[in-house]
Amino acid sequence: MHAMQYELTLPADYDMDIVRSRVARVGHLLDDWEGLGLKAYLLRDRGVHGSPVNQYAPFYLWNTVEGMNSFLWGGPFQGLADDFGRPAVHQWTGLSYDEGGAAGSPAAVAVRRRLPVPAAAELGEVMADAVRETGRLAAEDGVVAAAAAVDTRRWEVVHFSLWEHDTPKAEGDVFQVLHVSAPGRGALPRGRQW
Known part of the structure; x- marks a missing residue:
């Protein structure tokens, strides 16, 4: 599994309904994308859930590198880059994935938390802690799915x-979920991935 996200931070007075309309118009294009586990179309409105910014920041879990690359090099990503400029794309190697008790429900919000790996930390312990946190999150009431991944360049x-209600019991940046494309969600490997 590979995780990926890019962020388009928009002006404070930007009409975020433009992004909502765009997702309503094109979100279905990845509903059957080969190699995609799931894509959550995420939005933050300035002042909502404590967000300091307006931001469009979709999050992906890929089953295959080929699917990810075909999206980036010859797929819908080019249209986004043409319309908004080419954003930096964050990529992480998968550590774990679990379905929550609300797995069959639509997601209302998502929470993303990025943490540095301390320089003196035992890597195996940090990664095992991340796997345990995925399991803990998945066991929370209202969780649709949870995942953890690591960027070994930036550590x-x-x-x-993903949560079915808008009161998540997780720390981090809270995003509204506009749409979820999940053609290969059932194929995402469960649990620890090493």
Whole structure:
């Protein structure tokens, strides 16, 4: 599994309904994308859930590198880059994925928490802690799915969770979920991924 996210931070007075309309118009294009586990179309409105910014920041869990690359090099990503400029794309290697008790429900919000891996930390312990946190999140009431991944260039762990209600029991940046494309969600490997 590979995790990926890019962020488009928009002006404070930007009409976020433009982004909502865009997702309503094109969100279905990835509903059957080969190699995609799931894509959560995420939005933050300045002042909502404590967000300091207006931001469009979709989050992906990929089953295959080929699917991710075909999206980036010849797929809908080019249209986004043409319309908004080319954002930096964060990529993380998968550590764990679990379905929550609300797995069959639509997601209302997502929570993303990025944490640095301390320089003196025992790597195996940090990654095992991330796996345990995924399981803990998945066991919370209202969780649709939870995942953890690591960027070994920047030594950063990301925790990601989808919630069926808008009062998540997780720390981090809270995003509204506009749409979820999940053609390969059932194929995402469960639990620890090493």
